[in-house]
Amino acid sequence: MENQQEGPVRRESGSKRRVRVRPVLIASVAGCAVLGGVLVLLPRERSAEPVPPSSGALAMEAISSGVPAALPGLTELIEERRQAVRTRPKDATSWAVLGAAYVERGRRLADPAYYPRAEKALRMSLSVRPGRNTRALEGLAALSNARRDFPAARRWSEAALKLEPRRWTTYPLLIDAYTGLGEYTAAKRTLDRLTGLRSGPAVLARAAAVYRDRGWREDAAASLADAAAGARAPAEQAAYLERAGQLAFERGDLDVALRHFREAVRLDPDQFAARAGQGRALAALGRTTEALNAYRAALAGQPCPQYALELGELYESLGMPEAARVRYGLLRERVRRAAAGGADEELVLGRFEADHGDPKAAVRRLRAEWKRQPATEVADALGWALYRAGEPEEALRFALTATDTERGGGVLDAASMYHRGMIERELNRHGAARRHLAKALRINPHFSPLHAPAARTATEALGEPPDEGVPEMNGEAG
Template identity: 80%
Template sequence: MEKQQEGPVRQEASVRRRRVLIASVAGCAVLGGVLVLLPREPAGPARPSPGAVAMAAVGSGVPATLPGLAELIGEREKAVRARPGDAASWAVLGAAYVERGRRLADPAYYPRAEKALRASLEAQPQRNTRAVAGLAALANARRDFRAGRRWGEAALKLEPRRWTTYPLLIDAYTGLGEHRAAKRTLDRLTELRSGPAVLARAAAVHRDRGRPEDAAASLADAAAGARAPVERAAYLEQAGRLAFERGDPDAALRHFREAARLDPDQRAAQAGQGRALAALGRTAQALKAYRVALAGQPCPQYALQLGELYESLGMPDAARAQYGLLRERVRGAAAGGADEGLVLGRLEADHGDPAAAVRRLRAEWRRRPAPEVADALGWALYRAGEPAQALWFALRATDPERGGGLGDALYMYHRGMIEQDLEHHGAARRHLTEALRINPHFSPLHAPAARAAVEALGEPPDEGVPEMDAGAR
């Protein structure tokens, strides 16, 4: 029996001696060799590629990274070349084109998106919800909100419980000024789904309905629950815009900086930094932030903001260069089927031909009678010397029953200036003061004009307390 155990005993002793020897050896090189000899832990699952992550994001209604979108587009282009009848790949390709065009402010992607989405419908004409929803997203990106509503409602009819269709419809309804329909759609969405993407969508509706506190709370929860950095960055950018609109440039700057850190391609956050830094008097940094944003995403709205900042700093040549860039980008957008008439109308009203702005914005109003268009058209009419007509649109833009921007400083400023021109001094004083209360830094050009107008109007007259009629005592 002892002889039978001798071999295992000696073997165990030998193992113990080897372990002591290994433990006594020092030095990184030797330790590295020992680690190679030790058993390896089983490898975890491979991380998904950026294209696979973008595929999941595009399909679930959350933001995707630009590198991921580029990889996804390359994969799907290869797939449809190999299988021209692959309806699903065509639909994914179209959706990726839309998102990339939107992120880059490059409308050249939109005709490609339309071609891909229609190829998907041709390959699968029946019950192709993904392609129909893609056409809704494309229409919204082009600001053709009537088409967005039509395609969105068609997609919803095909699959009423497909939650990612609801945000598309909310965007379309909002763009058309149909805020009650947007709220009803949000209610149905929240019955079907919860999570960060839904919270962010709810925040936008709350903001449009004049409930900024609810919007801020929803965005805080959305950012906290976001799974990917690019998603969290998108919600923080939205929170930064809201903080700026509420007159808190310090908080806005914190949100924008964190968003840009998480996603360096988050150009809206970089432009937001420009607005916040300008409000804080840090103009050199503001100019740099705007230039970085425009280099990566030459959005007409950013060019207008930067031009007005240059103008406020007494740099008219630099301002005109930005206004020229804006006009160039609007022409490029039109070539891609996108409508940038609203921002061009705003430019013409303040820095070009107000009469041309009125014509352009009247056409825009016929297409979509939304509060933002009412505000722009009212201001253009005022600038063109028609304040009586302008007031009707200014009242419409600030009517909360119609989804108006009651808490929007720019809308209040426009209304107050129109009322001042019409010698409605009490109303003008009230609304100009309200604009500065909401956000004292709402515009580098117009906020100083609002302060000057309030000063010119002076204090309200002291009419005293009316005496009580003797017969009423």
């Protein structure tokens, strides 16, 4: 570039040429390099560093790709889209993105107050563009899943796929809806369609959830490991590690679970589910002070009713009933707030009532839940509530449903095995009770600070199976 500028200088008189060229040469010798015998008069300008995307842009990319978004990015994205719809009220895409961002923020913070705002934005998007508006339909499906309204989630997902059958981001929403409805075969079939369309971390994570629900824990763990390794953003990787921690805890690998939960929190300090997971694992390891602190941190950022129940039961196991009652009160308050936001927390409330409140009320709630969305976790909770309410015969029917691998579920976690074993013990089916209680403790000896000790006590009370010997063969049979 500088050589091109020398042409006019050489056409001037010699004295002028010397005056103008010499300073350039002096500066060049002092500050530039000589490469291959060629004097570089001036350094080349460096190309500008690419500007990193804003946190709002990253959140937008995450939402569009069906992966978890970071909370700061969601805050920025919401503000951007609110401004957009104020200036362009007919912008259907901005309304849909705003609604989806509200859903994700409400889910991450366990704050159902965001859900009515999300619904308003998504329905506004549909009113502005009532035709081919798949993005808004997906948002309504995600909202319904977050509210645990799985029949509605299925309807919205199916409507979106009718418009765009090859839009892969709709399939995970439909899988969640089928799972919540107990339609595990349909969930697996939908996963097969998804994997035929798309690969990558988000698909691997969804596959892991289906594998886990069918009892294929090793496959689920492998898929989550691959998803975490391939994740592009810290919040996404942290979400997959949190799920890997859940899997490890379910099978009793406490150190592995704790390692996954800690790494998730390191990557994303707002990963409150992982903080609750830390509390769960630390309590099982006997590190109760650390466990209490982890649960408190989780509840401070994401006051989820399930975390309140777990922390209350931990306090109860430590002989601190007053502290437990405070957390149970928080649980009831959060369930009321969820109902105000159109969300369904009947399952966790039914579990709470069965063990710490009114078992008959738990039965009423869970019967209605079972009628509406009959997943195996609802069958397990209803069976346990019936047992606690003094109806073990009917309880066993639901416990068998919850642990029936032929139905397409097959999670077979320690809690459901414990529930079945205790119901069978009440019905004097001692052999089956002994077998299922032992299986619960074999899957995870520390599955609950309250119920794992009860399972050990019941197993010891049942004793060893009777030694009946080998039946003798009579002469005719010989």
